[in-house]
Amino acid sequence: MHPAGRHHDDPAGDVVRWAAFSCLLVPVVLVVYGTSFGGAAVATLGLLAVTAACRVLLRHSEKTQRAAARVLSEEHLPPARRRRHSRGGAGGRRGCHASESPNPQD
Known part of the structure; x- marks a missing residue:
């Protein structure tokens, strides 16, 4: 449970819990x-179907929002921090590569 006075980190979960209730x-x-x-x-089955659909849509919306925030x-x-996979580390493109590799294509 969350301490009193602290806001929940999962508002979609709160909505789904209230809908289940x-x-x-x-x-x-x-x-x-x-x-x-x-x-x-019949009313219960209808409410369950609507609740399940809303839960799916809320979760999808959260994932989309997190992806957009990450972008x-x-x-x-x-620009230097945007590249995640550099080949040689911080200074991988500096200096002479002939002494490091016998392959002339490097």
């Missing part, structure tokens, strides 16, 4: 107010 509460309320068990069951943060880095 509603999926349990709504059929009980419907039955108490005179709806048949079959009608309450934006990489665009603001200096």
